[in-house]
Amino acid sequence: MDAMRLCALWLPGLTLLRPGSGTGPGDPAVPACSNLSFKSCEECLKNVSCLWCNARNTCMDYPVRSILPSSSLCPLYDARWGVCWSSIPDEEEERLARDREERRMQSLQRKHERKMKQDEIRKKYGLLQDSDHPYSRFENE
Structure with a gap:
């Protein structure tokens, strides 16, 4: 089972789109996740392939190779994906x-x-x- 399917199983309500689907990071209409840092969680998570870190106030690409982001990337308590609380x-x-x-x-x-x-x-x-x-x-x- 690949990481995207496994991630979708563990994170209900979060829809991960495959590259080339028109709304991912490769789409020119959607800005890169790193360009949305220091803005807001809501702005960052409009792009479904992004992860917002409250601790660092940064937006980054969601690490699709792992189910949960590593603590070196962002502490799990501060990581937001799919929705902002x-x-x-x-x-x-x-x-x-x-x-x-x-x-x-x-x-x-x-x-x-x-x-x-x-x-x-x-x-x-x-x-x-x-x-x-x-x-x-x-x-x-």
Whole structure:
């Protein structure tokens, strides 16, 4: 199985075009990937044979011989091909962090309420050291 087919299997939604199909790097109407560096991810990925690297702000030819780009070319976390990720995940992460903090605060509130109830029970049965309680616990000596 050649690299283009294998890549298409591993990267669903990404259509790789064969050379001479009219929309690849050999087409004079489509600029070379390296000419799109320092522009934007969206501009770079209009050409389906390009790879955008967020870390280096560069556009380069997708390495079709390997399934995933090597880390020397671009760290995998910063590599984009097929689509550019929008800022929506950042908003979602903020919402999840707020929800997590709210659940943590509710948990602390419930923990405090449980401690108060336990202290009331301990006080009722003389297990809590309290100065205003008329009875004291006897110790066997």
